[in-house]
Amino acid sequence: MVTILCSAFAHAQSRYxxxxxxxxxxxxxxxxxxxxxxxxxxGIDNNLTISYPDKEASSYKVFLKTQNGKVLVTDDGFITIxxxxxxxxxxxxxxxxxxxxxxxxxxxFTVVNVPLPCxxxxxxxxxxxxxxxxxxxxxxxxxxxxxxxxxxxSNDWFQxxxxxxxxxxxxxxxxxxxxxxxxxxxxxxxxxxxQPFKELYIKVITIAPTMITKYMPSISFRVR
Numbered sequence: 549m550v551t552i553l554c555s556a557f558a559h560a561q562s563r564y565x566x567x568x569x570x571x572x573x574x575x576x577x578x579x580x581x582x583x584x585x586x587x588x589x590x591g592i593d594n595n596l597t598i599s600y601p602d603k604e605a606s607s608y609k610v611f612l613k614t615q616n617g618k619v620l621v622t623d624d625g626f627i628t629i630x631x632x633x634x635x636x637x638x639x640x641x642x643x644x645x646x647x648x649x650x651x652x653x654x655x656x657f658t659v660v661n662v663p664l665p666c667x668x669x670x671x672x673x674x675x676x677x678x679x680x681x682x683x684x685x686x687x688x689x690x691x692x693x694x695x696x697x698x699x700x701x702s703n704d705w706f707q708x709x710x711x712x713x714x715x716x717x718x719x720x721x722x723x724x725x726x727x728x729x730x731x732x733x734x735x736x737x738x739x740x741x742x743q744p745f746k747e748l749y750i751k752v753i754t755i756a757p758t759m760i761t762k763y764m765p766s767i768s769f770r771v772r
Contacts, residue, residue, distance in 0.1 A: 565648050574653045575601040576610060578626070578638055585698050588659045590633050596626040609643040610652075616659060630659040665706070667750060667767055668694040674769055682771045685739045690729040693754065693764075706754035709761060714749040717742055745770045 580586050581595040588594045596619075600606040612619045612626055616636040620627045630636050636657045642650045666675040670688040674680060691711060695702035708729035715722055724735045742748070748771060752764040 565644070565650055568642065568644060569650050569652055572601070572605055572642065572652045576605055576640060576642065576652055577655055578612060578640065580657070581625075582701070583698050584700070586657065587698060588628065588630050588636055588657045589662050589699070590630050590659050592662060593627050593629060595622070595624070596628055598625060611641050611643070613639045613641070633659050633661055635659065663696050665693045665695050665764060667752070668692040674767060678770060679745070679772045680769045682739055682742070685731065685771075686736055688731060690731060691726075691750075691752070692729060693752070704757070706756050706762065708752055709755040710753040712751045713739070714751070715742055715746055717746060739771065742771055744772055 577599055578596045579599055580588060581597055582589065583594070596612070598610055611621070612628075614628060614630075614636050616634070617631040618629045619638075620629075628636065628638075636659050638655045638657065639651060640653045640655070642652045644650065666673050668674070669680070669684050669691060672680065672684050673694050691708055692703075693706055693708060695705065710728070711726050713724040713726070713735065722738070724738055726732060726735055739748075747768055749766050749768045751766045754762050754764060756762070
């Protein structure tokens with residue numbers, strides 16, 4: 549009798565587990581909170597949240613495993629820190645009230661490097677441009693750093709602490725010093741008188757919220 553009861557209980561547990569897997573497989577999925585495109589970025593914290601198909605599903609505990617880097621549990625979900633670019637494959641597990649651990653799905657993310665910052669003047673991102681209209685400087689209040697539209701919070705990663713604009717005009721080498729990101733009237737006046745198609749070099753020192761300063765690569769372009 550004991551053997552029959554144990555067998556029936558095990559069978560009932562198995563049916564219960566199978567029904568949950570069938571009900572929720574592929575429907576409970578992780579999503580990146582860092583990226584608007586659901587990308588992951590290598591070597592930094594990527595916050596993940598879990599979406600559920602219904603209220604009952606959200607009552608179950610889930611956890612994630614990946615072959616690429618770490619997954620940490622937070623109060624709001626998970627953080628993953630990929631160690632390499634390429635692919636991150638996540639396996640999702642659901643824990644039932646009976647403490648069964650059920651695999652309920654997989655999700656693949658693409659992992660890319662954090663893009664190097666570009667300079668942004670007004671609405672113009674200076675990246676691959678050879679020529680930049682000087683009127684952009686005249687109509688802008690400040691110089692900004694731009695990483696990517698895909699990570700809205702990247703706007704807060706670094707602020708411009710100091711920058712210089714170097715150029716040669718009439719055979720004389722000149723440097724414009726600028727504290728902070730705001731263009732001074734003096735800087736705008738000098739840029740307005742630079743000869744057309746002269747090359748400008750901008751060097752930027754940034755500061756992070758942690759007060760760490762960083763020198764960014766020099767960027768050059770020609771004004772017209």
